[in-house]
Amino acid sequence: MSTTTVSAGTTATAPANMMEVRDLVVQFGSGHHAATVLKGVSASVGIGRTVGLVGESGSGKSTLAKALVGTVKPTSGTISIAGVDTADLSRGDRAAMRRRVQMIPQDPYSSLDPRRTIGQAIAEAIDPKRPDPKRHRETILEWLRTVRMPEDTIDRFPHEFSGGQRQRVAIARGLVLRPEFVIADEITSALDVSVQAEILNLVARLRAELGLSMLFISHNLAVVRHVSDDVIVLYQGEIVEQGPAEQVYSNPQHPYTRSLLDSVPGAPGFSID
Ligand SMILES: Nc1ncnc2c1ncn2[C@@H]1O[C@H](COP(=O)(O)OP(=O)(O)O)[C@@H](O)[C@H]1O
Numbered sequence: 001m002s003t004t005t006v007s008a009g010t011t012a013t014a015p016a017n018m019m020e021v022r023d024l025v026v027q028f029g030s031g032h033h034a035a036t037v038l039k040g041v042s043a044s045v046g047i048g049r050t051v052g053l054v055g056e057s058g059s060g061k062s063t064l065a066k067a068l069v070g071t072v073k074p075t076s077g078t079i080s081i082a083g084v085d086t087a088d089l090s091r092g093d094r095a096a097m098r099r100r101v102q103m104i105p106q107d108p109y110s111s112l113d114p115r116r117t118i119g120q121a122i123a124e125a126i127d128p129k130r131p132d133p134k135r136h137r138e139t140i141l142e143w144l145r146t147v148r149m150p151e152d153t154i155d156r157f158p159h160e161f162s163g164g165q166r167q168r169v170a171i172a173r174g175l176v177l178r179p180e181f182v183i184a185d186e187i188t189s190a191l192d193v194s195v196q197a198e199i200l201n202l203v204a205r206l207r208a209e210l211g212l213s214m215l216f217i218s219h220n221l222a223v224v225r226h227v228s229d230d231v232i233v234l235y236q237g238e239i240v241e242q243g244p245a246e247q248v249y250s251n252p253q254h255p256y257t258r259s260l261l262d263s264v265p266g267a268p269g270f271s272i273d
């Protein structure tokens with residue numbers, strides 16, 4: 001961690017955390033129909049770290065992801081990205097923040113427009129106002145290489161690719177702006193088990209190569225374990241356990257974490273490439 005002297009005798013410390021939420025509450029609806037989906041969640045992702053967020057369907061994982069990208073408004077609590085409280089952002093700063101925080105979508109079949117080439121889809125992420133695959137050709141090709149897709153992918157359409165290949169493209173599209181913070185919400189859940197392992201290998205490699213700060217969300221603890229430094233277990237909108245991934249996996253403290261482990265048959269065949 002670096003420190004900068006701002007004036008004699010005082011130092012400002014660079015933020016240690018890329019993301020930090022404190023006492024985050026998200027409630028949907030009101031009165032009799034109110035549902036409190038996040039009940040005071042406090043968590044952080046350190047710079048260059050990957051934190052796995054695990055919990056069964058309906059536990060509030062995607063709601064937390066949406067709060068982080070600003071599409072769900074917290075009822076109370078604070079969210080800081082790179083040391084900045086997102087509640088303090090002006091409209092313009094909010095737009096800039098949206099480029100710094102990227103969500104990789106879950107479903108590679110619906111996230112790519114069938115009428116646009118892969119080159120157009122990635123160019124759109126680079127410059128939504130003037131998407132131009134020709135102008136950004138070198139950048140697009142570089143990212144296709146990074147996710148191990150052939151160069152001619154640039155001129156092809158989504159239907160020409162498998163689910164796993166589309167997810168590689170979606171990852172390239174999510175990373176092309178070099179976001180500081182990446183949220184991957186169930187990015188392997190729509191894929192066959194053998195393909196899941198491929199995508200996990202890719203994520204593991206990218207996080208090492210690019211030094212990503214990432215929140216990696218899955219309902220499967222075995223999946224999360226392989227790409228995460230630390231693991232957070234969410235149960236009915238509350239964190240019931242958090243710690244180093246290996247520790248949570250090999251020595252779970254909370255009965256709910258144990259039940260999550262019992263309910264998964266094991267990791268998909270996995271090896272670092
Ligand atoms: N916009 C919404 N309005 C009302 N309820 C919602 C809304 N979004 C999510 N929920 C509810 O919040 C709970 C958590 O959902 P979600 O965050 O998607 O869970 P997860 O991603 O862990 O499966 C679910 O019961 C869901 O029905």
Ligand SMILES: [Mg+2]
Nearest residue numbers: 061062063186
């Ligand atoms: Mg979800």
